[in-house]
Amino acid sequence: MNRFSVQKHYPAMQPLLALSMQTHDSGRLEPELVQLVLMRVSQLNGCAFCLDMHSKDARAAGENEQRLHLLPAWRETALYSEREQVALAWAEELTELGHGAVSDALYDRARAAFDEDALVDLTLLVVAINGWNRINIAARTVGGHYRVPKAKAA
Template sequence: MKARLNANMAAPAAMKALLGLQTHVNGCGLEHELLELIKYRASQLNGCAWCMDMHTKDARAAGETEQRLYLLSAWRECPFYSERERAALAWTEAVTRLADGGVSDEVFAAAQAQFSDQELVELTMAIIAINGWNRINVAFRTVPGTYRLAGNKSGK
């Protein structure tokens, strides 16, 4: 696979704007582990290999188990995700797949039971951000496999 273009070089101001949203999301107060799960799940749905590579590495570095990462696409059938995580994952899927019928009242109620109004907006902003990154990386064919955690040269 060959990258089509480097978005950072082609439009640095646009990429800086998306990075600003990501910076806000990173400091919004939602649990880092939860954010990594929703980033990984949205990236699975969107087929973004670059982001899946990145967020599995980031999640593992934050202490996430390989079992939970391996089975994330089947989270509904697994007993090891909390109710808060389940609500966030259902919300992520619904917001990412708006063309599939939007966000149902049931999914909204489950999310509202686990998140304050502010948290639900912040969670939605996190989903908007990862969907933006996914679309850039998929559209321009960003080649996966080169992401490194800060200070890690091994690629793990």
């Protein structure tokens, strides 16, 4: 059962929503890459609501089942481009900060794959989904009921 309603407090969450929309709307990150990052961070954090939402949004955007199913093992398959692999590694290191700072080696790979503006967008995307994960986990928002908005499903 929910602890509190995210919808009821949605006005307070508008800055986080604006950040999320900015990273989606800038056009510097491919929609497929965005969905993979949102899914992977949500997997790491164990956010059922966000996994439900982003898996459905990814499918509606044309992502295939195999790539979604193998996402936890992305390092062990050739299904993801170099740019996607770098983005996933970046997302993981930013999400799991317990080991310290993001490595220089990963930063060098990221700068080879992304210009500075796109890398900032990727970083903000990871920050935003970590925030949404934590909000929904704290609220105990139940997963499994999300419906893709008609505009996304088209």
